[in-house]
Amino acid sequence: MRAILIAALAGALLVAGCGSKADQAAAPATDGAWTIDKESSRLGFVGAQTGKEFTGEFAGYEATIVFDPDDLPSARIEAVVDVGSARTGERQRDAALPTADWFSAKAFPNATFSSSEIVRTGEGAYEARGKLTIRDTTRDLVLPFTLAIEGDRATADGALSLARTDFGVGQGEFSTGQWVGIEVKVSIHLEATR
Amino acid sequence: MTASARDRYTSVAIALHWLIALLVIVQLAGGFFMDSLQEPQAALKFQLFQLHKSFGVTIFFLTLFRLGWRLTHKIPPLPAAMPKWEKMAARVSHAGFYVLLVAMPLIGWAVVSSSPFAQSVQTFLFGVIHWPHLPFFDGVADRKALSDEIAEIHEIVAFVMIGLIALHVAAALKHQFIDKDTVLAHMLPFARRRG
Secondary structure (H helix, E strand, O other): OOOOOOHHHHHHHOOOOOOOOOOOOOOOOOEEEEEEEOOOEEEEEEEOOOOOOEEEOOOOOOEEOOOOOOOOOEEEEEEEHHHHHHHOOOOOHHHHHOOOOOOOOOOOOOOEEEEEEEEEOOOOEEEEEEEEEEEOEEEEEEEEEEEEEEEOOOEEEEEEEEEHHOOOOOOOOOOOOOOOOOEEEEEEEEEEEE | HHHHHHHOOOHHHHHHHHHHHHHHHHHHHHHHHHOOOHHHHHHHHHHHHHHHHHHHHHHHHHHHHHHHHHHHHOOHHHOOOOOOHHHHHHHHHHHHHHHHHHHHHHHHHHHHHHHHOOOOOOOEEEEOOOOOOOOHOOOOOOHHHHHHHHHHHHHHHHHHHHHHHHHHHHHHHHHHHOOOOOOOHHHOOOOOOOO
């Protein structure tokens, strides 16, 4: 069983920052760009196997984040998650996740999220709307997150629920929730500097 | 030393006998119990299957070691008073145990390896040591049907094992209380010879 996964992906997303006029051409090193502090960030997920919840996380992810609260039209998030890096604290689960029934990591090593727009929904609250691709399936995704910027450091937290089967994660015997829950909760905690 | 060695199995043989006996009983009881669990106990059922596999592989290796030991160490002779057919029955039933103790884990391994869950449920003995699947089932079209059939055989062999254990225990008790000979003492952990 396994679990689930999905997740994360999305994850990576997050964060943000501010920046100023995002220079669209020169992606990474502009002043609107943020660099993720991997030590303090976490791309996690919660799934359920035979009814019992378990937590996991992806160690491998990269994201390009351009974000200035005062210039949302220029904000964007591009995240790539190494699906083979999922760890759930149990060898048996971790061995299953990369197989063809689940992430099929050999055929589809990365899950990606690409924002099309980022909108403000409240005080320090935003939504990143875009497309999430896991395996060979791409779907629209809305990632709500909160963001606090202090000086040159930003902290973002986001969470959402995915149905793993929307992306074909869990084939055959695992395409129902009998052994492994369909819902996977993804949580993202990012800290970034600019 | 020589006298007592001749009167009993070696300490290693005795330890292996009782350890394997204990594990086999745990496997039989646990196997039927886990098989009876329904969906609400899916988590327990899953965990018990993992343990069952771990103990099964343990028995397999203990049995191989025991066979090696058996072939390289003398065993105490059966009482001279035993009729020839009884001696023959004893040897055949003992050999039967060895066959079952080797076959059961192998059949169980085939059940696991042919299962539709095989890819997603890799075996980790006691949660730690990765144990591969048998390679023969990759191209099987209807894995569930095949795996269920092998599981059926696994269960039938379990009943054969239970029958053989019953016979073995009955024979040991007969030697002890009816024949009043030293056969049971050969295998008891604490030297207790009749005078």
